[in-house]
Amino acid sequence: MKKKYIILTLVLLTVLIAISVDAFDLPIIERNKCVGCEDCIQSCPVDAITIVSGKAVIDNKTCINCGKCYRACTYNSIRTPHE
Ligand code: SF4
Numbered sequence: 001m002k003k004k005y006i007i008l009t010l011v012l013l014t015v016l017i018a019i020s021v022d023a024f025d026l027p028i029i030e031r032n033k034c035v036g037c038e039d040c041i042q043s044c045p046v047d048a049i050t051i052v053s054g055k056a057v058i059d060n061k062t063c064i065n066c067g068k069c070y071r072a073c074t075y076n077s078i079r080t081p082h083e
């Protein structure tokens, strides 16, 4: 019985760590470089990007981290936290 709880706890911890790592990988808009051209909006398959005050903004709850916006931005305004 005790072994079951240990395994369950380990599984839950693994899932939580995986979710956390994924969340930290989400794209970041460098607002000083963004010109509001909307190319990233066209590339996003889940409509996670909007323009606010002339700059792109990503809704992290909607983003599925597909990477299409990184490639679409010719102004190099979108990066991952690891770049
Ligand atoms: S493609 Fe780049 S420059 Fe254009 S709106 Fe998106 S982040 Fe800004």
Ligand code: SF4
Pocket (backbone or CB within 6 Å): 027, 043, 044, 045, 046, 047, 048, 049, 058, 062, 063, 064, 065, 066, 067, 068, 069, 070
């Ligand atoms: S990574 Fe994909 S889902 Fe997330 S904002 Fe960019 S294009 Fe949209």
